[in-house]
Amino acid sequence: MILAERMSHLGTETAFEVLAKANALAAQGRSIINLGIGQPDFPTPENVVEAGRKALADGHHGYTPANGIPQLRGAVAADIHRRYGHEVDPDLIVCVPGGKVTMAFAMLIFGEPGAEILYPDPGFPIYRSMIEFSGAKAVPIKLHESAGFAFSADEVLGQINERTRLIILNSPANPTGGVVPRSEIDALVAGLEKHPDVAIMSDEIYSCMTYEGLDHVTLLDYPSIRDRLIVLDGWSKTYAMTGWRLGWGLWPSKLAPLAAKLAVNTHSCVNAATQYAGIEALEGPQDAVASMVEAFDRRRSFIVQRLNQLPGVSCVTPLGAFYAFPNISGTGLSSGALQNRLLEEAGVAAIAGTSFGILGEGYLRFSYANSLENIEEAMDRIGAWLTDNA
Numbered sequence: 001m002i003l004a005e006r007m008s009h010l011g012t013e014t015a016f017e018v019l020a021k022a023n024a025l026a027a028q029g030r031s032i033i034n035l036g037i038g039q040p041d042f043p044t045p046e047n048v049v050e051a052g053r054k055a056l057a058d059g060h061h062g063y064t065p066a067n068g069i070p071q072l073r074g075a076v077a078a079d080i081h082r083r084y085g086h087e088v089d090p091d092l093i094v095c096v097p098g099g100k101v102t103m104a105f106a107m108l109i110f111g112e113p114g115a116e117i118l119y120p121d122p123g124f125p126i127y128r129s130m131i132e133f134s135g136a137k138a139v140p141i142k143l144h145e146s147a148g149f150a151f152s153a154d155e156v157l158g159q160i161n162e163r164t165r166l167i168i169l170n171s172p173a174n175p176t177g178g179v180v181p182r183s184e185i186d187a188l189v190a191g192l193e194k195h196p197d198v199a200i201m202s203d204e205i206y207s208c209m210t211y212e213g214l215d216h217v218t219l220l221d222y223p224s225i226r227d228r229l230i231v232l233d234g235w236s237k238t239y240a241m242t243g244w245r246l247g248w249g250l251w252p253s254k255l256a257p258l259a260a261k262l263a264v265n266t267h268s269c270v271n272a273a274t275q276y277a278g279i280e281a282l283e284g285p286q287d288a289v290a291s292m293v294e295a296f297d298r299r300r301s302f303i304v305q306r307l308n309q310l311p312g313v314s315c316v317t318p319l320g321a322f323y324a325f326p327n328i329s330g331t332g333l334s335s336g337a338l339q340n341r342l343l344e345e346a347g348v349a350a351i352a353g354t355s356f357g358i359l360g361e362g363y364l365r366f367s368y369a370n371s372l373e374n375i376e377e378a379m380d381r382i383g384a385w386l387t388d389n390a
Helices: 005-009 014-027 046-057 070-084 099-110 125-134 153-158 182-192 223-228 256-266 272-283 287-307 335-346 372-388
Strands: 093-096 116-121 137-142 164-170 199-203 229-234 247-250 364-367
Touching: 005 125, 014 335, 046 272, 070 093, 070 247, 070 272, 093 099, 093 256, 099 125, 099 164, 099 199, 099 229, 099 247, 099 256, 116 125, 125 137, 137 153, 137 164, 153 182, 182 223, 199 223, 223 229, 287 372, 335 364, 335 372
Parallel strands: 116 137, 116 164, 164 199, 199 229
Antiparallel strands: 093 247, 229 247
16 A cells, blocks of 8 residues: 555654553553543533534434534633623634644645644644645644743744745643743733734634632733634643533634534534533533632642652643643653653653653653642652662
């Protein structure tokens, strides 16, 4: 068989590989604590589950509109207004099976040989993977540990040239937990006014997970870029619905029909019953969300304190999402080596920083979407291993 050359550019998500290896070790009887996978350890709220059950019982078993049922798109628009005060047209919302689909569509719309797309590094690995799959050149935006893993607006603006088609932003961020301050976003948007042909995709999937009194800064707050802004969000993280596969993209008027056309060509539509569950998640009680974020906040404080007590490790305090991204360069081991040895010898799964880009060397990602008891035991194991292997 002769494969398309573009398949050689398609990457993967290492977290799933580490998960498989951790599960295999656990199946052998090993005690494994998984701080690698990035999904809430809470169940989907029962009212949401019941809405999905009811939809199935009510006969919602068939195809739906490619961009999502009107009720769901209306619920998303209402939620955007409730949270941010912005009016949006429900017809510009395209509901898709998970957040990755919106980013993949954006790359396919803008990416081609000769084009450049800027993406955060360290960042979600699918950004670079899909950029390169599209044929475009992936240009990393450096995130600075000294700035809480935020970008420099001046540096980003300095990377734009006549080949730049799209800039990807992610705050709160995976894998760092970093939150970009409004001042940097203000400066970036002001500079982008000189580059009217460059589109922006803002990945805001962790928008409900900020700490220390910070409000989420949505790119919807900037009218000057609304006609070229794609906003990505969804249900997976906020409502512990990773397996339901439901996300949304808010598209500019010129792009929404293209995103809907891609939906027709790839997945036809989102699972019908899941869409009704999504409506209930947005319109029903939000108590479960608040409780989950409060639990993450307690774990965040604990894991950062413990990481900073480990020999050769330092960790800035993440202000969003549910990840810590400690600097492990003081251990003398590469990110990949430490990832593998902690799993195989200490029974703790974490993800090498290099899984998130070339600038991730010297870091590990820990997900604190796990119990305090497990996090404490994991830190004890890592501390003992580092002491024994210093």
